Amino acid sequence: xxxxxRKSRIGAWAFLIGIVIAMSLGVFSAQITATTQExxxxxxxxxxxxxxxxNINDKESSGFLLxxxxxxIVSYFGRTVLxxxxxxxxxxxxxxxxxxxxxxxxxxxxxxxxxxx
Numbered sequence: 001x002x003x004x005x006r007k008s009r010i011g012a013w014a015f016l017i018g019i020v021i022a023m024s025l026g027v028f029s030a031q032i033t034a035t036t037q038e039x040x041x042x043x044x045x046x047x048x049x050x051x052x053x054x055n056i057n058d059k060e061s062s063g064f065l066l067x068x069x070x071x072x073i074v075s076y077f078g079r080t081v082l083x084x085x086x087x088x089x090x091x092x093x094x095x096x097x098x099x100x101x102x103x104x105x106x107x108x109x110x111x112x113x114x115x116x117x
Contacts, residue, residue, distance in 0.1 A: 011055030018047035018098045026091030044097045051098075052105025061110045068103045072096055 025032075025040050032040075056064050075092040082088045 008055070011051060011053075014047050014050040015055055018044060018051060019095075021047070022094035022098045023091055025094040027087055029090040029094075030086070041094075041097055044094065045101050048098045048101030049105055052102040052109070056102075056106045056109075058109070058113055061106050061113075065103060065106055065110065068099050068106070072099055072103065075099075 021040060022044055025037065025044070029037060075096045079089040079092040079096075082092065
């Protein structure tokens with residue numbers, strides 16, 4: 001029981017930290033160097049994997065995938081529409097970097113769970 005609680009806390013913290021980092025990267029992307037941006041992007045990808053592995057269980061996966069796919073599609077098309085507001089476009093791009101690995105992990109977990117039955 002304690003292991004499950006610890007695992008969900010790590011996943012919850014990874015989600016919260018990932019959102020804060022993605023928003024910060026989007027807002028401050030023009031002020032930071034390319035090397036720093038690359039490091040932050042890799043950190044977001046890592047956090048996306050952690051969120052997918054630890055934060056989403058089998059019961060939540062279908063709803064989560066539906067919401068994340070919608071968010072990724074809206075972010076992709078929204079960033080092209082919002083190019084007149086570069087900060088919003090950058091925030092949407094950073095959120096995509098966080099949620100695409102999460103969606104991949106959750107989708108793979110769902111496929112393995114379905115194949116197991």
